[in-house]
Amino acid sequence: MRFHHPPSIEDLQEMAETAFAAIPQELREAVRGTAILVEDLPDEETLEALEIEHPWELTGLYRGTPLTEKSTLDVPSGPDTIFLYREPILVEWIETGEDLFRLVRNVLIHEIGHHFGFSDDEIARLEGEG
Template identity: 45%
Template sequence: MTARQTPWGLSPDADAIETIARAAMARLPDAFRAHLDGVVLQVEEFADEAVLDEMGIDDPFALSGLYTGRPIGMKSVDDSGTMPDVIHLYRRPLLDEWAEGEVTLEALVTHVIIHEIGHHFGLSDDDMHALEDGEA
């Protein structure tokens, strides 16, 4: 998918969102990055209807990211054959929130990616905020 031309410039495409997310992941402390090798990062336009229904969300713009998988602390050697852990970023909801003009796109994507990585590690919201603030 390519960026869409607008009168004020290009809207970031999925590749641009992924680049921002991967840069945010690269800035994480080594202790976290070491456990992200098997995690898949996917940038999609929106969450699909099944995901939205399962989460009880009516508005597809209300979900900007999602972690699917088992947190590291819950994994077991008996998990062989399971699907990989995935961090989903939803481009259109991210752009919609960014358009509100309160934060940069980089700050928004970083916030969402850290939150979803936090689910991978089983972190609390306070732990995620500390990680985002560089205090972890």
């Protein structure tokens, strides 16, 4: 996919949806109900909570309770959400020369991994499978 302008939030949302549709059915079913949102940048509150100084350091974020920590007795506080941050993803894309779709896919898989409470090694293995 070639772009003649910086990819928009809608472009990245479309890539994320395509990447999501391509992950194994079993994984898709397990994260059903998890919202996937693309925003330009993380908000200040998120950056402060994660002790991140520059917004371009965060390409994605899983916000919710990992499955490994959920209980049937929990009162839902809202849908789990995966955020993909457009500007940091585009900066990484430019800096690394990585294929943009593959980068979006890897950020999405990384955040899905957090939903399952996977280790960084397990997430890296999943990212390498595509």
